[in-house]
Amino acid sequence: MNAHAVIAMSGGVDSSVAAALLVEQGYQVTGVMLRLWAEPAAGCRDNLCCTPEAVERARDVAARLGIPFYEVDMREPFRRAVVETFVAEYVAARTPNPCIPCNREVRFGLLMQWALEHGADFLATGHYARVRRVGDRYQLLRGRDRTKDQSYVLHILTQEQLARVLFPLGDLTKREVRDMARARGLPVADQPESQDVCFLADGDYRRFVAEHAPEAVRPGPILDTAGRVLGEHKGLIHYTIGQRKGIGIAAPYPLYVLALDPQRNALIVGRAEELGQTECVVARMHYIAGEEPPGPFEATAQIRYRHKEAPVVATPLPGDRLRVRFAVPQRDITPGQYLVLYDGEVVLGGGVICAAWESMLSLL
Amino acid sequence: MKRAIYMDYSATTPVDPRVVEAMMPYWSDIFGNTSSAHAWGQAAATALERSRERVARILGCRPSEIVFTASGTEADNLALRGVAWAARQAGRGHHIVTTPIEHHAVEATVEQLHRLFGFEVTVVRVDGHGLVDPEEVRRAIRPDTVLVSVMTASNEVGTVQPIPEIAAVCREYGVPLHTDAVQAAGRMALNVEDLGVDLLALSAHKFYGPKGVGLLYIRRGLALVPAITGGGHEGGRRPGTVNVAGIVGMATALELAEAMREEEMARLTRLQDRLIEGILSAIPDVRLTGHPVRRLPHLASFAIRGVEGASVVIGLDLEGIAASSGAACAEGEARPSPVLEAMGLAPEWAVGALRLSLGRYNTEEDVEAVLEVLPRVVARLREGEDQSL
Numbered sequence: 129m130n131a132h133a134v135i136a137m138s139g140g141v142d143s144s145v146a147a148a149l150l151v152e153q154g155y156q157v158t159g160v161m162l163r164l165w166a167e168p169a170a171g172c173r174d175n176l177c178c179t180p181e182a183v184e185r186a187r188d189v190a191a192r193l194g195i196p197f198y199e200v201d202m203r204e205p206f207r208r209a210v211v212e213t214f215v216a217e218y219v220a221a222r223t224p225n226p227c228i229p230c231n232r233e234v235r236f237g238l239l240m241q242w243a244l245e246h247g248a249d250f251l252a253t254g255h256y257a258r259v260r261r262v263g264d265r266y267q268l269l270r271g272r273d274r275t276k277d278q279s280y281v282l283h284i285l286t287q288e289q290l291a292r293v294l295f296p297l298g299d300l301t302k303r304e305v306r307d308m309a310r311a312r313g314l315p316v317a318d319q320p321e322s323q324d325v326c327f328l329a330d331g332d333y334r335r336f337v338a339e340h341a342p343e344a345v346r347p348g349p350i351l352d353t354a355g356r357v358l359g360e361h362k363g364l365i366h367y368t369i370g371q372r373k374g375i376g377i378a379a380p381y382p383l384y385v386l387a388l389d390p391q392r393n394a395l396i397v398g399r400a401e402e403l404g405q406t407e408c409v410v411a412r413m414h415y416i417a418g419e420e421p422p423g424p425f426e427a428t429a430q431i432r433y434r435h436k437e438a439p440v441v442a443t444p445l446p447g448d449r450l451r452v453r454f455a456v457p458q459r460d461i462t463p464g465q466y467l468v469l470y471d472g473e474v475v476l477g478g479g480v481i482c483a484a485w486e487s488m489l490s491l492l
Numbered sequence: 493m494k495r496a497i498y499m500d501y502s503a504t505t506p507v508d509p510r511v512v513e514a515m516m517p518y519w520s521d522i523f524g525n526t527s528s529a530h531a532w533g534q535a536a537a538t539a540l541e542r543s544r545e546r547v548a549r550i551l552g553c554r555p556s557e558i559v560f561t562a563s564g565t566e567a568d569n570l571a572l573r574g575v576a577w578a579a580r581q582a583g584r585g586h587h588i589v590t591t592p593i594e595h596h597a598v599e600a601t602v603e604q605l606h607r608l609f610g611f612e613v614t615v616v617r618v619d620g621h622g623l624v625d626p627e628e629v630r631r632a633i634r635p636d637t638v639l640v641s642v643m644t645a646s647n648e649v650g651t652v653q654p655i656p657e658i659a660a661v662c663r664e665y666g667v668p669l670h671t672d673a674v675q676a677a678g679r680m681a682l683n684v685e686d687l688g689v690d691l692l693a694l695s696a697h698k699f700y701g702p703k704g705v706g707l708l709y710i711r712r713g714l715a716l717v718p719a720i721t722g723g724g725h726e727g728g729r730r731p732g733t734v735n736v737a738g739i740v741g742m743a744t745a746l747e748l749a750e751a752m753r754e755e756e757m758a759r760l761t762r763l764q765d766r767l768i769e770g771i772l773s774a775i776p777d778v779r780l781t782g783h784p785v786r787r788l789p790h791l792a793s794f795a796i797r798g799v800e801g802a803s804v805v806i807g808l809d810l811e812g813i814a815a816s817s818g819a820a821c822a823e824g825e826a827r828p829s830p831v832l833e834a835m836g837l838a839p840e841w842a843v844g845a846l847r848l849s850l851g852r853y854n855t856e857e858d859v860e861a862v863l864e865v866l867p868r869v870v871a872r873l874r875e876g877e878d879q880s881l
Contacts, residue, residue, distance in 0.1 A: 198806050245876030246807055
C-alpha cells in the first residue's frame with residue numbers, strides 16, 4: 129500500500145504542480161481545498177484564495193491527475209482563529225500577520241488533523257520550503273528558490289508536524305515549477321500574488337477593523353518623545369511605524385511615526401534620526417527543535433515576510449521570551465509582526481515582536 | 493480493484509437504458525418545435541401530448557392538469573409563486589403555511605415571497621420523527637391563508653407525511669395544498685385523488701429518468717400566474733420551447749418505475765432494514781433519524797454523535813462508497829442541518845448526519861460492504877477528534 133498524502137490545493141500553479149509531483153512519486157493522493165471565512169461583500173465574492181473559479185481550477189487539476197478532490201468547510205474555525213485575532217491585534221495597536229495563526233491553527237492544525245482522520249500519512253502543500261531529517265529530529269529549511277522562500281510563515285511547525293508534512297516544491301525554483309506545469313498541461317496562470325489579506329472585501333483593513341471594533345478609532349494625543357502634545361490623531365488604526373504622510377501636523381522638519389502606545393492611546397512621533405532600534409523583545413517563542421537554546425546565540429533574523437535578514441545576537445529570557453540585539457539598527461521593528469531566526473538556511477524558530485513598552489517591562 | 497458502490501439514489505439515479513432508447517428519436521429525427529404548425533411540429537406535439545397522457549394516467553389526473561418544467565425546483569417555484577401571485581392579484585389574502593423540513597426549492601421560494609412580496613408565513617412544528625400533525629396545520633390556517641405546502645416525504649430523513657389527512661384539513665377551509673413529491677416518486681403510489689393535493693411537483697432524474705425535466709400537477713380550476721413569462725407553451729403556464737426528448741424520457745421512466753415499484757420497494761425495504769439494524773448495532777452513539785416506520789423504503793438516515801457528516805461522506809468516498817450527509821444541495825457545509833434541528837436534535841448529533849439511499853443496482857453485498865467500512869471510518873474520525881497534534 130502506497131503512502132497516502134493529502135494535498136492542500138488552491139487552484140494555482142504551485143499546489144497543482146505539487147499534487148502532480150506526488151502522484152508521479154507514487155503517493156496515493158487526495159486533493160482538498162479549504163473553504164475559509166470571507167467578509168460578506170456586494171456580489172458574491174468569496175475568500176480570495178477560494179473563489180468559485182479557483183475551486184473549479186483545482187477540481188479540474190485533480191480530475192486530470194485522477195485524484196479525488198474535496199472542499200472542506202473551515203469557515204468558522206478560520207473566523208475564530210484568524211479573523212478575530214486580526215481585529216484584536218489591531219485594537220491592541222499591533223500589526224498582525226494573519227497567515228501565521230492560519231498556518232498554525234487551520235492549515236497545519238485542523239487540516240492536518242482532518243488528513244490523519246482520513247487515513248493520510250502526510251499533509252502536503254505547495255510552499256517553497258524544505259524539511260530535512262537529522263537523526264530522529266526534523267529541520268525546516270528555506271526553499272531553494274530564495275525569491276519565493278516561504279519558510280517565514282512556516283516557522284510555527286512542530287516536530288510532530290514536520291514529521292508529517294511534504295513540501296514537494298522545496299527544491300525547485302518558480303521557473304522550474306512553471307515549466308513543469310506547462311509540460312504537464314496544468315494551468316500555469318498564477319493567482320495574483322496579492323499582499324492583501326485574503327478575507328477582506330476590498331483590502332482595506334482599517335475600515336474592517338473600525339467596523340468590527342469601533343474603539344480602535346478613538347482620537348487621541350500625538351506626542352513627541354519628550355511627551356509634549358503636538359496635536360490629535362484620528363485613531364491608532366490609521367498609523368504604522370515609519371509612516372511620514374498623513375500625520376497632519378506642521379513641523380519645521382519631517383515627522384515620522386515612531387510608536388503606537390495603546391495604554392495612553394497616543395501616537396509617538398519624531399525625526400527620521402529617531403527611527404530605528406537595535407533591540408527588541410520577542411514573546412511566545414517557538415523553537416523548531418522543540419527546546420530553548422541554553423544561552424545567548426548568534427543568528428540572522430527576519431522581522432517581516434519580505435525582509436532582508438539581519439545578523440543578531442539573541443538571549444533567551446524567562447517565559448518563552450527572547451531579547452534580540454541587531455548588529456545594525458532596523459528602521460521599522462513592528463510590534464505584532466513575527467521575528468523569525470535562521471542559522472544559514474535552517475529555521476531556528478520565531479515569535480511575536482513586543483511593543484517597546486512591553487519590552488521595557490520584561491527587562492525589569 | 494477499487495470498490496465502487498453508489499448508495500446515493502436520493503441525490504440522483506442513473507437513466508434506465510430503456511428510457512435512453514425511448515428518447516433517442518427525439519434528438520435529431522423528431523426534432524420539431526411543438527408550437528409549429530407544420531408536420532415536424534405536429535410530430536413533436538404528438539409525442540408531447542402522448543407523454544402528458546401517460547404521466548396523467550399514473551398520477552390519476554387529467555392530462556390538462558400537467559405542466560412540464562425543467563426541474564422539480566422549477567415546479568415548486570411555479571406552484572408557490574403562481575398561487576401566491578394569483579391570490580395577490582385577486583386580493584384574496586397573503587398568508588402561507590409551510591413546514592421547517594422542506595427542500596430548499598420550497599423554503600427559499602417561500603422566504604422570497606415573504607421578503608419581496610410581503611406574504612406572511614407560518615411554519616408548523618414537526619415532532620422528533622419529522623412528522624407534521626394535521627391538527628397543527630388546522631391551527632395555522634387563517635382566513636387569509638392562500639396556500640399550504642408540505643412535502644410528501646423528506647429528502648433528508650425519509651419521513652412520509654400524512655398528506656391525505658392534511659389535505660382533508662385544507663379542503664375544509666378551502667385552502668389549496670401543494671406537495672413536493674420529488675423524493676416520493678417511483679417509491680410510493682402517487683395518485684393525486686388519493687393524496688387529495690391540489691399541486692404536486694416531480695423530477696424525472698429521481699426515478700431513472702433524465703435530468704432537466706420536472707412536472708407540476710395543477711388541479712383544474714386553480715388560479716395560477718406563470719412564474720416565468722414568455723410564449724404560449726404549456727397553456728401559457730410555463731413558457732419556453734418544450735423539451736420533448738426529456739419529457740418522453742420522464743413519461744417512460746415513470747411508467748417503468750411504477751411497473752416495478754411494488755417488487756422493487758419490497759426488495760429495497762429488506763436492504764434498508766439490514767442497513768439500519770447493522771449500523772445501529774455496529775456503531776456506538778448513532779441513531780436513526782426520521783420515522784422508524786412511516787419512511788421511504790430506500791432511505792436510511794442517521795445522526796452519528798461527535799463526527800461531522802461531511803467528513804464521514806469523504807471517508808466513505810475514499811473507500812469507494814457514495815453517500816451523502818443530507819440534501820445533496822447543501823453538501824460540504826459544516827453546520828447542523830436545519831431539518832434535524834427542527835426535529836429537536838442537539839447540535840452534536842445534528843452535525844453528524846449521514847444518508848444512505850438505496851436503488852436499483854444495490855445488492856446485499858453492497859450493504860454488507862457498507863457495514864464493514866462505515867464503523868471503521870467513524871472510529872477513525874472519532875479517534876482523530878480526541879487526539880490532535
